[in-house]
Amino acid sequence: MGAQIERLPRLGVGLSGEFGSSAKGIDVLELRSDRPDLVHFFEYGADLDRGLDEHVRLWASKGLPATYHFLDINLAESEDVDERWLTATADRARAISAAWLCGDAGLWHVGARERGHQVLLPPVLCRESAIETAENIVEIQERTDFAVLPENPPSVVYLGPMHILDYFAEVSARSGCGLLLDCAHLAIFQHLRGLDPLAGLDGFPLDRVVEMHVAGGTVRHVDGFEYIDDSHSPDPVPATWEIFEHAIARAPNLKAVVYECEYNERSRCLPVFERLNAAFPAVEPAAVAT
Amino acid sequence: MLFDPAFVASVHDDPLQALDGLDLTDAEIENLVATDRRAWGHDPLRRLRTLRTLVDEFKASSTMLLAATRSVASLDAFFSSIEFHDAIQSRRSLAGAFAEFLDRMRAEHDPADGLLEDVLRLEATMARCRRELDRADPAETFAGPFDPARTAMLSPGHAAGRYDASVVEAVNAVERYLFEVGLMPAVALCDDAPRLAGLPEPARTRVHLLALPADGSISLMPVDDDYGALLVAFSGGPRRIEDAFGEVEGASYDDLVTMTESLLEEGVLRIH
Numbered sequence: 001m002g003a004q005i006e007r008l009p010r011l012g013v014g015l016s017g018e019f020g021s022s023a024k025g026i027d028v029l030e031l032r033s034d035r036p037d038l039v040h041f042f043e044y045g046a047d048l049d050r051g052l053d054e055h056v057r058l059w060a061s062k063g064l065p066a067t068y069h070f071l072d073i074n075l076a077e078s079e080d081v082d083e084r085w086l087t088a089t090a091d092r093a094r095a096i097s098a099a100w101l102c103g104d105a106g107l108w109h110v111g112a113r114e115r116g117h118q119v120l121l122p123p124v125l126c127r128e129s130a131i132e133t134a135e136n137i138v139e140i141q142e143r144t145d146f147a148v149l150p151e152n153p154p155s156v157v158y159l160g161p162m163h164i165l166d167y168f169a170e171v172s173a174r175s176g177c178g179l180l181l182d183c184a185h186l187a188i189f190q191h192l193r194g195l196d197p198l199a200g201l202d203g204f205p206l207d208r209v210v211e212m213h214v215a216g217g218t219v220r221h222v223d224g225f226e227y228i229d230d231s232h233s234p235d236p237v238p239a240t241w242e243i244f245e246h247a248i249a250r251a252p253n254l255k256a257v258v259y260e261c262e263y264n265e266r267s268r269c270l271p272v273f274e275r276l277n278a279a280f281p282a283v284e285p286a287a288v289a290t
Numbered sequence: 291m292l293f294d295p296a297f298v299a300s301v302h303d304d305p306l307q308a309l310d311g312l313d314l315t316d317a318e319i320e321n322l323v324a325t326d327r328r329a330w331g332h333d334p335l336r337r338l339r340t341l342r343t344l345v346d347e348f349k350a351s352s353t354m355l356l357a358a359t360r361s362v363a364s365l366d367a368f369f370s371s372i373e374f375h376d377a378i379q380s381r382r383s384l385a386g387a388f389a390e391f392l393d394r395m396r397a398e399h400d401p402a403d404g405l406l407e408d409v410l411r412l413e414a415t416m417a418r419c420r421r422e423l424d425r426a427d428p429a430e431t432f433a434g435p436f437d438p439a440r441t442a443m444l445s446p447g448h449a450a451g452r453y454d455a456s457v458v459e460a461v462n463a464v465e466r467y468l469f470e471v472g473l474m475p476a477v478a479l480c481d482d483a484p485r486l487a488g489l490p491e492p493a494r495t496r497v498h499l500l501a502l503p504a505d506g507s508i509s510l511m512p513v514d515d516d517y518g519a520l521l522v523a524f525s526g527g528p529r530r531i532e533d534a535f536g537e538v539e540g541a542s543y544d545d546l547v548t549m550t551e552s553l554l555e556e557g558v559l560r561i562h
Binding site: 048082084110111112113114115119121156157159160161192220222223224225227229 | 292317318321322325326328329330331332333343377378380381382383384385421424425
């Protein structure tokens, strides 16, 4: 595990995107051109239906770094790891020279893979599910030759007895995979469970965290029930920053930080990009010094 | 539970009855009920978004049904239906379940001699073909030489059927209507909003249509009746070629051989 993580490249701070987002929201190429100091890679969210858009192809054609964020595999269900998904996903990830595959380790669909189910559910947080997720990650890594970083997914409902950090610690311990810690999603989980933002991080293998996500959230209410919506607005909630600051100081193998903000007004996002770059420079400070 | 508030209520009110028959332990049921019931309803647009995706594949039949019921709730009821819950529990395609739901609605609302039954059957066939095509393994496609003793089947993404000759015209009429109201969706608020009109009368004659892959999607083409009958004979799955011949009337054996060779060559049929 350690060797695999160490071989992964340091990418710096990146922008998230998906099919068509650069046309409708922040144009990643334009932002990179105007502020090369802020955006060092592009994390492209994709599924088999939509594939790659012209912006990510152009980005890749310039030799700029990218990662492939899947949006269509239920990592906790072995029947979802089929040949078609493996082949097409690996082909597309190679087409953009992705440094690795990553994505929410949840349920993107109910039953067979099909568009439009409108769900992103977390896995049932139990040991059996963690084992199956770990086995599937091992298989995907072996069959695609890409490292796979599972991400803690957002939800307003989590089922199962485990803390989500314990679940992913188990996944990593069993598979040897690196991890993607989404600080905003963790803040949502902690809020729902009535826990401190940093609860559970003391037992979490931060040395296996390769990538972190930061995004804005919005406190909402339904019939008096309060939750944080993973709205990807420009402003992260304070708990997200608290988790980020805590984790980054303890994550020696961190390679990438993504600010998920692609559908916002660009100017509203620049201060967060600046803050993230200050915390995580694209080039390690030691490397600059030498 | 994310989709159906009525089901959430029943789970919280009487979990043992609501979850009867499901493979859940006492601890899992306890965990489920311990979740704040208000949390399940945090996304009020989930049903509408999902409905939009489903309707996308059933544009004509959904529109014709809405014209009959004049009620969005009639389609929204899908998420509380037996078809929806069965699909979730058995992990089946939601599109397939939606087709079954629409068919039940059709039986309640369609005039007996209308076109809706054929329109729905056509859209359901195309939805099934899209999924077959998505899941097809190209390595399994094998044309193979003709041999009447061998087993053949329709290639993934292909389906043939007999429909009223006006069915395509009906679909086109609905699409024209949807285009018209789509130009300015706010017209739905108006008393004088365009209504679905111009649907053809049933032709009362039947034609064969072949659904087949084209440019990554599924398109339709009319086929001659002898070809259509031969393809329909393979619709039930793999079967011996000469057995399928026995179901085609009015074509000579030599003609059937020629047709089958042609269909194998074009990839409509494949050797199993």
